[in-house]
Amino acid sequence: MGAVKSKRMPRAVREQQMLDAAVRTFGQRGYMAASMDEIAELAGVSKPLVYLYLNSKEDLFTACIRREAKALTEAVRAGVHRDLPADRRLWEGLRAFFTHTARHPDAWSVLHLQARTHGEPFAAEVTAMREEIVAFVTQLIAATAREAHRDPDLPEGEVAGLAEALVGAAESLAAWANATPGTTARQAAATLMNFAWAGLGNLMDGRPWSPPDAAHDPSGPSRPSDPSDPSGETVPVT
Template sequence: MNEERTRRRLPREEREQQIMDCAIRVFAQRGYSAASVDEIAELAGVSKPLVYLYLESKEGLFLACLRREERRLVAAFQGAATEVGTSELRLSAGLRAFFGFVADHKDSWAVLHRQAPGLGESIAAEITRARRSVLTEVRTLVREGIELGGGSVRLGETDADFVAHALVGAADSLTDWMKRHPDESPDRVTLRLMGMVWVGMRQVLGGEVWAPPGSGFEDVAGAA
């Protein structure tokens, strides 16, 4: 009884956060389509009508969860990336924050990036927007690295976008790899990824571009 009274006295904002915390767990475990508001309400210790009063609908609840976790991830990325000096160190810190976020908030990452398509236009649009916001942060750091790298080659916006997509895609795939290798820390995974990506990028910025021998693309690559 005392616990129930304490729950009833929670401010609305705090109660909403509690509901979203529980909703993220259910959405991550069951997916949007199979998740039920009844289960979320029970897990949060509130009534189903209260969930609808605060978040309006199951879709509204999911969108609120998606936006909150996207803000948290971007804030973690930005916060880490502004604490160090050079662009490659900022990118490394940002990736470390990303892997740390995924390691500490597995359900949040599942909601952000592992939901199946075909969930409705509004949800699909919000998922796309959330993913683009993460890409924007990575792209910005990549462009800074290119501009400050001092090499003889300057990659264009399309190339920077390509690198950003490759990094985010690799990072996403590595979240599964991290599950199979629990002894690999976020720091270690970041070092591995930076070793593969940034070392190669430095060579490209220095004018070295790979093309298959005898392919006819050598001159094109060299002029890129």
């Protein structure tokens, strides 16, 4: 009677194993320096098998971006509970974001650094992820405004701008936190919360910051524009 053959690993499991190895290699060595030989060896498979499953280095990198982008957006969404007060929702979302990026530094390197610096279509994949996160944060800020004011007067463009600024700050801070020994996800989230909520909290309470009057702003015109000014430029007076 012949020897019993070992059970073959399911394709889906083997593919995730390859992606794990690829994310680690791309994140630590960079897209250009990473080799398929290195990825195959780390995954414990042959290089032809990697090509059989994932076609090419470009397709493998794209698959890594898509998997890690999905994991990050799902982590942020799962961290926010709608029944919490506005500041707690933002805090939990930030903490989920920084916790995920801290636990998966190679994945964050792939998304934040590698994918953005090697052209299309990689950058487009990350842009789609970022747009989803920005849209989610925009909804959080808009919901907070509705709760704070029965007739909120925050323009849609301003809400979207606040979300863009917050996400951009979180991305930069995550890269800094991962490169700074001893910085925890909780500390990073608290840093951004202190920076952002002082302004957002006042905004929601009807105490927005306003720029100085044009007449007192050294960066602007010293007087209202004259309708007869031959330049034809009209400067609004706040």
